[in-house]
Amino acid sequence: MRKLLLLALALAPVLSFAQGFQVNLEGQKQIGMGHTGTGILQDGASVFFNPGAVAMLPQNYVQAGISPIFYKSDFNPSGTSVQDHNANKIAYPFTFYGVWGPKSACWKLGLGVYTPFGGLNYWGNTWQGKYVLESLDLKAIYFQPTLSIKLADFLSVGAGFVYNRGSVDLTQAIPLANGSGQPGQAELKGTGKGYGWNAGIYIKTESGVTIGITHRSQVTTTISNGNAIFNVPASLQSSFPQPNTFNSTIPLPAINSIGFGFYPCSKWVLALDVNLVGWDIYKTLSFDYASNTPALHDTHSPRNYQDAVSLRGGAQYKANANMALRFGGGYASTAVRDGYVTPEAPDANRVYVTGGLGYTLAKHLDLDVSFEYEHLMKRTQTNIESQLAGTFETNVYIPGISLAYHW
Amino acid sequence: MKTIRLHIYIIAGLLLLGACKPNIDTPKPSHGSADFTRYIAVGNSLTAGYADGGLYLAGQMVSYPSIIGKQMQSVGGGAFSQPLFSTTQANGSGYLSLTGFNPNGTPITTPVTTNLAITGQQAIPGFGNVTLYAKYSGEINNYGVPGIKLFHITYAPYGNLNGYYERLLSGNEGTHTTAYLDFVTAKPFTFFSNWLGNNDALGYATSGGAGDVLTDKNTFAQLYGLLISKLTANGQKGVVGTIPDVTSVPYFTTITVGAILGAVQKANPAAQALFINALVSGTTYAPRPATAKDLIVLTFPTSMIGQPVSTPYGTLPYGLTPYSPIDNQYVLDQNEIALTEDYINSYNATIKSIAATNGLAVFDAYTFLNNIKQNGLVVDGVSVNSGYISGGLFSLDGVHLTPRGYAIVANEFIKAINGKYGSSIPAVNISDYNGVKFP
Numbered sequence: 150m151r152k153l154l155l156l157a158l159a160l161a162p163v164l165s166f167a168q169g170f171q172v173n174l175e176g177q178k179q180i181g182m183g184h185t186g187t188g189i190l191q192d193g194a195s196v197f198f199n200p201g202a203v204a205m206l207p208q209n210y211v212q213a214g215i216s217p218i219f220y221k222s223d224f225n226p227s228g229t230s231v232q233d234h235n236a237n238k239i240a241y242p243f244t245f246y247g248v249w250g251p252k253s254a255c256w257k258l259g260l261g262v263y264t265p266f267g268g269l270n271y272w273g274n275t276w277q278g279k280y281v282l283e284s285l286d287l288k289a290i291y292f293q294p295t296l297s298i299k300l301a302d303f304l305s306v307g308a309g310f311v312y313n314r315g316s317v318d319l320t321q322a323i324p325l326a327n328g329s330g331q332p333g334q335a336e337l338k339g340t341g342k343g344y345g346w347n348a349g350i351y352i353k354t355e356s357g358v359t360i361g362i363t364h365r366s367q368v369t370t371t372i373s374n375g376n377a378i379f380n381v382p383a384s385l386q387s388s389f390p391q392p393n394t395f396n397s398t399i400p401l402p403a404i405n406s407i408g409f410g411f412y413p414c415s416k417w418v419l420a421l422d423v424n425l426v427g428w429d430i431y432k433t434l435s436f437d438y439a440s441n442t443p444a445l446h447d448t449h450s451p452r453n454y455q456d457a458v459s460l461r462g463g464a465q466y467k468a469n470a471n472m473a474l475r476f477g478g479g480y481a482s483t484a485v486r487d488g489y490v491t492p493e494a495p496d497a498n499r500v501y502v503t504g505g506l507g508y509t510l511a512k513h514l515d516l517d518v519s520f521e522y523e524h525l526m527k528r529t530q531t532n533i534e535s536q537l538a539g540t541f542e543t544n545v546y547i548p549g550i551s552l553a554y555h556w
Numbered sequence: 557m558k559t560i561r562l563h564i565y566i567i568a569g570l571l572l573l574g575a576c577k578p579n580i581d582t583p584k585p586s587h588g589s590a591d592f593t594r595y596i597a598v599g600n601s602l603t604a605g606y607a608d609g610g611l612y613l614a615g616q617m618v619s620y621p622s623i624i625g626k627q628m629q630s631v632g633g634g635a636f637s638q639p640l641f642s643t644t645q646a647n648g649s650g651y652l653s654l655t656g657f658n659p660n661g662t663p664i665t666t667p668v669t670t671n672l673a674i675t676g677q678q679a680i681p682g683f684g685n686v687t688l689y690a691k692y693s694g695e696i697n698n699y700g701v702p703g704i705k706l707f708h709i710t711y712a713p714y715g716n717l718n719g720y721y722e723r724l725l726s727g728n729e730g731t732h733t734t735a736y737l738d739f740v741t742a743k744p745f746t747f748f749s750n751w752l753g754n755n756d757a758l759g760y761a762t763s764g765g766a767g768d769v770l771t772d773k774n775t776f777a778q779l780y781g782l783l784i785s786k787l788t789a790n791g792q793k794g795v796v797g798t799i800p801d802v803t804s805v806p807y808f809t810t811i812t813v814g815a816i817l818g819a820v821q822k823a824n825p826a827a828q829a830l831f832i833n834a835l836v837s838g839t840t841y842a843p844r845p846a847t848a849k850d851l852i853v854l855t856f857p858t859s860m861i862g863q864p865v866s867t868p869y870g871t872l873p874y875g876l877t878p879y880s881p882i883d884n885q886y887v888l889d890q891n892e893i894a895l896t897e898d899y900i901n902s903y904n905a906t907i908k909s910i911a912a913t914n915g916l917a918v919f920d921a922y923t924f925l926n927n928i929k930q931n932g933l934v935v936d937g938v939s940v941n942s943g944y945i946s947g948g949l950f951s952l953d954g955v956h957l958t959p960r961g962y963a964i965v966a967n968e969f970i971k972a973i974n975g976k977y978g979s980s981i982p983a984v985n986i987s988d989y990n991g992v993k994f995p
Binding site: 221227231275277280281328329332381534542546 | 579980986990
């Protein structure tokens with residue numbers, strides 16, 4: 150009759166989803182110029198940057214690129230001199246674009262396959278926040294068929310349909326020790342899908358300045374019947390039934406952009422982009438388990454994100470007929486309010502600088518390399534939900550390479 | 557050749573990236589105005605690392621003084637030694653282990669009886685049998701002695717009455733004459749923690765007010781003043797802990813009158829009430845129906861309820877009539893609780909006032925544990941509360957703490973020390989410490 154209530158074991162897997170998961174690596178030429186591209190024409194990556202500009206491209210394109218991310222986070226728990234570093238794991242965002250239209254036609258078709266959101270962060274199973282997160286591997290791959298039409302010599306429009314295939318694999322320790330004192334572990338693993346669209350306008354003004362305006366819609370990605378795997382001491386397994394599944398919905402935010410291109414002389418291109426990211430939609434994160442027990446409730450974690458802004462600028466200098474040098478940089482405000490910062494992608498205001506080199510390998514073949522360094526400002530936080538208290542700081546290093554064939 | 561060189565450059569570049577970890581600058585560790593060269597811990601079972609109804613090596617290893625001592629080492633603290641049991645006698649006094657759950661969800665605990673450090677028993681005239689343990693003769697920084705009261709610290713023969721103290725003393729059982737206060741202050745030290753006094757109230761409470769007495773308030777104040785004056789005799793600084801509210805521990809809150817009565821009524825819907833032998837006033841006890849304000853101890857064998865017992869009024873079911881009430885030793889009734897709380901409040905007023913007079917840091921365990929009882933606590937994603945087993949804070953005996961509980965307490969002591977003396981003893985990582993172990 151010793152009444153044992155295991156209610157208190159309620160588990161709250163907390164997957165946050167933040168600006169930190171927005172991957173701004175959608176084309177090497179554009180990365181080199183501070184990830185600008187809404188208001189200028191470079192190559193097939195316009196399918197992502199501005200579907201409205203695609204019809205203005207002088208040629209047809211097939212191109213692919215990859216930008217490995219070295220994401221280096223450090224956590225200093227409050228009141229200690231401990232430095233918890235995340236593990237060296239490399240994520241590989243990639244891009245593929247195809248653009249085609251008859252030379253004489255006023256339209257072009259495009260296809261983009263790219264990774265606008267994702268995250269890979271392994272903190273391991275010994276750090277202070279292991280009961281919040283051990284590891285996260287999150288990917289969103291967008292497939293985007295696009296049609297763009299040139300309405301006049303100075304104006305083109307375009308739109309695309311987006312299909313998102315997302316996957317998530319999250320692990321966290323469960324504070325239930327087995328006979329040898331080792332904690333349990335939860336793993337949530339699943340794939341999901343979502344749909345959206347985007348559209349853009351591209352204008353060449355009489356002054357020579359080019360302007361692009363785009364809207365990329367919210368893509369609500371639903372993970373259904375993901376695997377919920379709970380590894381707990383045998384005597385508690387019945388409280389964490391296996392097999393079990395979960396459903397969750399992650400809204401990937403809408404993004405409105407405006408971009409400008411300036412051409413002071415034939416060798417120089419200057420670009421400026423402004424993005425408004427609608428993270429405000431992200432109020433709660435819920436996990437709905439197929440089998441609930443008194444110890445395993447559905448969870449609803451508040452997120453209360455705020456809209457974020459990013460400002461980007463870049464330049465390209467055409468050194469000679471075969472070579473272009475690029476550089477740029479930008480600033481992005483955080484979507485995560487104080488008290489909601491989590492280790493998945495410890496978000497903060499960020500600055501970045503980029504550089505790039507374009508080289509014409511052969512008549513129809515461009516090789517582009519890019520490098521980006523991003524710094525997330527130091528942010529000292531106590532998370533409202535987990536009470537994990539400390540300072541996060543992150544540096545990100547992103548080399549990248551792409552090949553573009555055009556004709 | 558050229559491509560090989562290119563590869564080397566790429567690999568070198570990637571290695572370079574691997575080295576570019578951010579590092580967050582932290583303030584230089586400081587001992588502030590305190591000196592942690594030799595820190596000693598004075599206290600009872602909580603200080604010794606007692607858990608799960610016993611003192612054993614794994615518990616000693618995570619005692620809060622050992623955690624504090626280790627954390628102090630980055631701010632000038634010296635080595636911290638404890639009177640550990642040997643690895644071959646790692647299970648010390650023996651302890652309870654959780655071995656499963658009954659179908660109704662109640663836990664099954666089993667005593668661990670192998671690899672003990674028990675060396676025998678000796679009858680002490682006028683006292684009774686004392687269990688003896690393997691002696692420890694090395695360095696000691698942790699002077700925690702399970703069972704000791706503040707009341708005992710000047711009592712010279714105490715070493716003969718408590719096997720946990722006896723094992724620290726040289727000489728044979730029955731011949732000890734060193735009072736605890738003299739023992740702990742014999743060797744110079746620079747900093748102390750003191751968490752004595754719990755047993756002066758808890759001994760009475762855990763025996764349902766039947767097996768022990770509350771230490772007189774004035775005696776407590778006089779002894780506490782003496783203790784602190786000795787501990788600070790050479791200007792040492794230190795930290796003291798207050799005494800937790802007895803009703804904040806699961807030993808008293810797990811088995812409730814309502815739960816027992818509910819189970820009785822399932823079998824016998826006519827049952828109206830449980831009967832207890834309750835304190836009226838002074839030393840007068842009388843049977844009355846139990847209410848939710850009476851606390852049943854965790855060790856009460858609930859199977860006794862309803863068993864036939866012979867009384868002057870015939871054979872009656874145990875606990876269900878005024879003539880066959882639940883024995884006093886299993887119940888801390890409402891008046892006993894009020895009495896205990898009155899004493900604890902007085903003890904704590906004494907502790908805080910003497911600490912203030914001497915400029916000592918205070919860990920207010922009373923407030924801290926009551927707050928957890930009310931609101932729970934979340935630390936680094938781990939939720940703890942005062943619940944038995946599931947709460948993660950209290951060990952299987954319902955009074956002493958789990959490793960997680962002791963680590964949390966260590967951080968509270970550290971916080972108090974840093975706050976008082978301007979030191980920066982680093983906090984310990986609570987995530988490294990487990991709660992109750994499940995099979």
